[in-house]
Amino acid sequence: MEQILRVSDYLLENAEKVIDQVIEEVKTNIKFELTEEQLNLAKQQNVEFLRMMARSFPATDEEAAKELLEWAEKQGETTSQNMEQFSQSIEPLAKNRLIYSTHISQIAIDMGIDAERIVRIMNRFNYLLDVAMVHTIKSFEKHQAQKLKERQKQINELSAPIVPVQEGVAILPFIGIVDYERMEYILNYVIPKIPKMGTDHLIIDFSGILTIDSEIAQHIFTLHNVLQLLGINLYFTGMRPNITMAIVQGNIDFSDFHTYGSVIQALAVIEKTK
Template identity: 80%
Template sequence: MDQIVRVSQYLQENAEQLIDKIVEDALKHITFELSEEQLQIARQQNIEFLRMMARSFPATDEEAAAELLDWAEKQGETNSQNMDEFSQSIEPFAQNRLVYSKHIAQVALDLEVGPAQIVRIMNRFNYLLDVAMVQSIQSFEKHQAAKLRERQNQINELSAPVVPVQDGVAILPLIGMIDYDRMTYVLNHVVPKIPKMEVDHLIIDFSGILTIDSEIAQHIFTLHNVLQLLGIHLYFTGMRPNITMAIVQGNIDFSDFHTYGSVLQALAAIEKTR
């Protein structure tokens, strides 16, 4: 145990110098560019990992992994913020393991550690490296998924703006492909904002819509009913034949819909009601 403690203390005290050598060797084998910021982040992560691993040498695998899991979760989040693809971290993984192993084994030999203790040290290193990789991947994926959801919400918001055009009149232009998520966003996030805008008449313009299916048509019917219950008069414009056909195929009663060929026609109709 005294031999393992010597290695542990040496690695903790000399982590920065050792990681500089490991990073220098590892950079010879990567096939993509790293910015200076990414390089510094990687260097700091490896220094923390080496010290953590060294502290764990006298502990059990379970005790060592407990501290590592929290650390790896944070590293996965950091990598998610600085890398678009986790493959940038995984691609050199096998070679990095060899580089790490070479330097740690050399330290143990220089400190005259016996073969059995070197095996124990290397087993601990490989165990913790695998734990760190799995946890970092899971953390990376979790934070990437959160980023994607945030971006999708931003896209939904930009693609479904409520634009006031006259006193008490606004237009909701729908653009692109309307799917379940987009329609759910409109119902849950856009509709609640409309009464606060003091809108009495809302024009929903379909001119920018590529296509919809019968399920989405049913959501449009729900949207129509919800806004009517809120006392808002609803007008549909720019509905091409394929959109109308989807509404008919959804067995939706079209007779109560106020439909016009263009926004100008709908505005003229609203003007007559005043």
């Protein structure tokens, strides 16, 4: 154990120097250009990992892995912020692992560590590297999913804006693809805003979409009923024949719906009711 602790102390004291040497050699395996910021981040991450590994030498594999979890969570989040695809990071892993392990084993050889203990050191290094990679990937995927969810929310917001056009009158244009998720967003986040805007008449314009399915048609029926309960007069415009067919195929009675060919026609009708 004394020999292993000597290597541990050396790595803790000289982590930055060792990683500088490793990174210089590793850069030749990377096919994409790294910015100065990315290089500094890589150095910081690897210095932290090397020190964690060195501190783990007296511990069991299970005890050593515990410290890695929090570190890997942070690395996954950071990688998610800087890269869209984790494959950029892991593609050169095999060669980089060899470079990394060669440096560490050479340090141990130069310190006169015997072969058995060098093997133990390298087994610990490879074990921790595998654990770190697995948990970093999981963290990366989690944070990527959160980013996608936030982007989808932003898309939904941009695709379902409430546009006031007159006092007490607003338009909700449907733009792009109207799917289940977007209808859920409209029902849960857009509709509650309408009464707060002092809107008495809402025009939902379908001219910006090509088609809907019967499930979405059912949601539109729900939307109609909710707005009626809120005391808001609802008008549908720009409904193509295929959209109307989807409503019919959904066995929805839309005889009470106020439908018009264009927003201008609906506005003219609203003007007469005032």
